[in-house]
Amino acid sequence: MAAFIAAPAASSPGRRPRPPVLCTATPAGVSPRAPRAPAPRCEGARLATGVAAAWPLGGGRAIGRHCRHRRLGGGALPAVAAAAAAAAGTPSLPPSPTSKTPAAAGAMAATAGGTPPPPPRRAPVVGSIPRPTSEDEQWLQRSRVKRDPANAARTKVVICGCGSFGTALATVLARNGYPVTLLARRPWVADEINTEHRNPKYLSEHVLPPNVVATTDAVAAFDGASLCVHAVPVQATRAFIMEHVDDYPPGLPILCTSKGLEVSSLWLMCELLPSLLGTERQYAFLSGPSFAKEVISGLPTAVVIAADARPFAHQLAAMLSSPTFKVFTSADPVGLEVAGAIKNVIAIAAGMSDGLGLGTNAMAALVTRGCSEMRRIALLKGASAVTLSGLSGVGDTFLTCFGPLSRNRTVGVRLGRGESLDAILASSRQIAEGVETARALERWLLTGSAAMEAGDAGGLTTAAARAAIRYPILLGVAAVLDGRLTPRDGLDALLAMPPRQED
Numbered sequence: 001m002a003a004f005i006a007a008p009a010a011s012s013p014g015r016r017p018r019p020p021v022l023c024t025a026t027p028a029g030v031s032p033r034a035p036r037a038p039a040p041r042c043e044g045a046r047l048a049t050g051v052a053a054a055w056p057l058g059g060g061r062a063i064g065r066h067c068r069h070r071r072l073g074g075g076a077l078p079a080v081a082a083a084a085a086a087a088a089g090t091p092s093l094p095p096s097p098t099s100k101t102p103a104a105a106g107a108m109a110a111t112a113g114g115t116p117p118p119p120p121r122r123a124p125v126v127g128s129i130p131r132p133t134s135e136d137e138q139w140l141q142r143s144r145v146k147r148d149p150a151n152a153a154r155t156k157v158v159i160c161g162c163g164s165f166g167t168a169l170a171t172v173l174a175r176n177g178y179p180v181t182l183l184a185r186r187p188w189v190a191d192e193i194n195t196e197h198r199n200p201k202y203l204s205e206h207v208l209p210p211n212v213v214a215t216t217d218a219v220a221a222f223d224g225a226s227l228c229v230h231a232v233p234v235q236a237t238r239a240f241i242m243e244h245v246d247d248y249p250p251g252l253p254i255l256c257t258s259k260g261l262e263v264s265s266l267w268l269m270c271e272l273l274p275s276l277l278g279t280e281r282q283y284a285f286l287s288g289p290s291f292a293k294e295v296i297s298g299l300p301t302a303v304v305i306a307a308d309a310r311p312f313a314h315q316l317a318a319m320l321s322s323p324t325f326k327v328f329t330s331a332d333p334v335g336l337e338v339a340g341a342i343k344n345v346i347a348i349a350a351g352m353s354d355g356l357g358l359g360t361n362a363m364a365a366l367v368t369r370g371c372s373e374m375r376r377i378a379l380l381k382g383a384s385a386v387t388l389s390g391l392s393g394v395g396d397t398f399l400t401c402f403g404p405l406s407r408n409r410t411v412g413v414r415l416g417r418g419e420s421l422d423a424i425l426a427s428s429r430q431i432a433e434g435v436e437t438a439r440a441l442e443r444w445l446l447t448g449s450a451a452m453e454a455g456d457a458g459g460l461t462t463a464a465a466r467a468a469i470r471y472p473i474l475l476g477v478a479a480v481l482d483g484r485l486t487p488r489d490g491l492d493a494l495l496a497m498p499p500r501q502e503d
């Protein structure tokens, strides 16, 4: 890991984006403090607004038509995203309630009851993800060659979130030779990791490699780090980052593993993190079928890392890859994240079906139709269909819906057997992200850009009526979690729906 990405060259409309500029300044690997190239221009946003303005962005996020401001309906610059989305005909998520920008406030007023925004004029663009270029392939080769033990030993990784997945990824990285520091919340947890080489709260039966250490001191944890792995649950992320925001070294790249939609903003992690930690750093997102327990046990696992800047994804893939941990790369963080969030909600539904004893036919139908709902939302958000059929899409959905280790599935099974949600959550120490994500999704589907979705939905005109037809499983899970429906009534309502053309 001797080189890292400084910034891509600006692209012009109609021209093929130029390859990212590489910074080879630091032999110790990813340097958060390396001098940066001039900020690129965000062509997508500039074209969309028709103004020759420029926004500073880090990494490869501003590459022509792949600009994240066009694809995302929120993020660090909601006004820009909304303008770009409107011009491109791509719906956007409502801005964060905490947003301070006047444009965002206006957009919120519109969502809250003013004039509704116009429906999109054309269908979202699908398949706009770039193909690997020869430069990408060269990078992949170079990255593989670079993972030599001496270099790894000088590349410190800090992991935020000392739970199951943080601990499992710490082990993967440490086995590859990287020194890892887990940022723990409790001193006794850090002490036991340092003295006994075990995480006493999560996966405690596993001995951690000696190059995994822990601390509760954030300044010490971040000091000298070349990469930060974010494994804090989605709903705790905002508070966690607000607490430590001054401790993050400028430019420290982030690899996020959390899956879900933040309830307060309705944002994905690829929108939330840059809004909290700024756009002048690289972000990548890891997902795919990967139970922490199997990862730490060294059982074969394959995941995907997505980043707007492909070389960054390649570098991270090289850091994490091993014979039992295969890392594919993608340039579609939005697709990966939408799928990662929604599969947890589908898994709750699958669990309910199992808990009710409805059999495998029902389960397969439910999961398949759940995937249709996932696909509809992902395409609305500008994701690639390829991502949805990949490891982070159906791959992780299969694992979570059918795998006995899934916490989300377990919540569903217990609901189906008649336990209350409060009792289930009170008796579980671990996070089931699908619970809060289901609530966020319901709000987004009823008030957000999905509610604006144009097209034929049986002549129904209200957003709620259209959403009920298009997203019966996702909305049904939210209603059950909220106590408005029993699992039995929810599944009966699904069965009572008239058959229609499969889509």
Ligand SMILES: NC(=O)c1ccc[n+]([C@@H]2O[C@H](COP(=O)([O-])OP(=O)(O)OC[C@H]3O[C@@H](n4cnc5c(N)ncnc54)[C@H](O)[C@@H]3O)[C@@H](O)[C@H]2O)c1
Pocket (backbone or CB within 6 Å): 161, 162, 163, 164, 165, 166, 185, 202, 231, 232, 233, 234, 236, 237, 239, 240, 257, 258, 259, 260, 290, 291, 292, 293, 429, 430, 431, 433
């Ligand atoms: N466990 C898995 O198999 C797995 C696999 C892939 C992805 N993920 C994702 O990784 C993320 C983390 O999941 P996990 O399995 O590690 O969860 P977990 O329940 O095992 O642990 C959560 C960790 O977050 C910490 N935490 C909670 N609130 C916090 C706060 N306010 N500030 C700081 N830390 C806080 C807890 O102390 C704990 O260390 C989730 O989004 C999950 O979907 C999990």
Ligand SMILES: O=P(O)(O)OC[C@H](O)CO
Pocket (backbone or CB within 6 Å): 259, 288, 289, 290, 291, 292, 344, 347, 396, 399, 400, 405, 406, 407, 408, 409, 431, 432, 433
């Ligand atoms: O245990 P779950 O339901 O949170 O699922 C874990 C991971 O997301 C599997 O990839």
